[in-house]
Amino acid sequence: MNLKNTPARSAIYDFLVRSSSPVDAGQIIKFLRSKNLNTNKVTVYRNLDALFKNGLLERVEFGEGKFRYEFKKNHHHHLICTNCGKIEDISGEYLTVIENKIRKENGFIVKSHSLEFYGLCRNCRNN
């Protein structure tokens, strides 16, 4: 698949690169409107899909019934504060030992995993 460099696509990607935590399609659409780039929502969804399938984006789900996307950086996991909604990254390669165990014990070859932690962030724990 050959990705072309279009205004909509680079606006979406730039926005994701600058975002400090994963964003959903709705937030992207709002952002584009605020910049007077009148981009159709279909274009947004199709671009997220294309960028994701080409390995430029990561797709995550935090139990909200919708996906969030972030640009692909070092492998990491998320700390999601269930009180204020803040999302922190933690760098992580904790699971290699477990994945080897799974391969031995279950005959299952792990290709990827999703790991998110829910709880209270530093601020919210004190309130």
Added chain:
Amino acid sequence: MNLKNTPARSAIYDFLVRSSSPVDAGQIIKFLRSKNLNTNKVTVYRNLDALFKNGLLERVEFGEGKFRYEFKKNHHHHLICTNCGKIEDISGEYLTVIENKIRKENGFIVKSHSLEFYGLCRNCRNN
């Protein structure tokens, strides 16, 4: 919250208890129809919600854009085969060490986590 014992509710719960892997609302609705329990989808969603909020069910998401539910058993994680869709359980309390580290290093108190592994099951790895 006081849960009443109604036919719809116990049919849904029984189905989940007997299911070997997490099921979605659609599967439950189909099952109920096949048993000629003509239960409205709203009732299904409301019951899943009530059972979940009362701690009788677990809710999971496997990147499909919808939720799956399973009855609450020992804490475990899932192995999801990306080829045939088979879902296996692995019992797991692997993360306590990591969660303590997070508490120390990030000041974040982990209340729950979600961890799923995607890859190829024993059968599919050989094809």
Added chain:
DNA sequence: TTGACAAATGCAACTAAGTTGCATATACTT
């Protein structure tokens, strides 16, 4: 530099998953 052609876009209409308001019915308590 100019076609050619694949890839991208916009529009409208659609689907799937889940929710809400409201009137009626049913389970549980006393």
Added chain:
DNA sequence: AAGTATATGCAACTTAGTTGCATTTGTCAA
């Protein structure tokens, strides 16, 4: 057996995401 909170059904709605199709735009090779 009555009263009341809880549950249900229906219809209508919302939110997230998808599809078909006609038009436009990037890119690459001549």
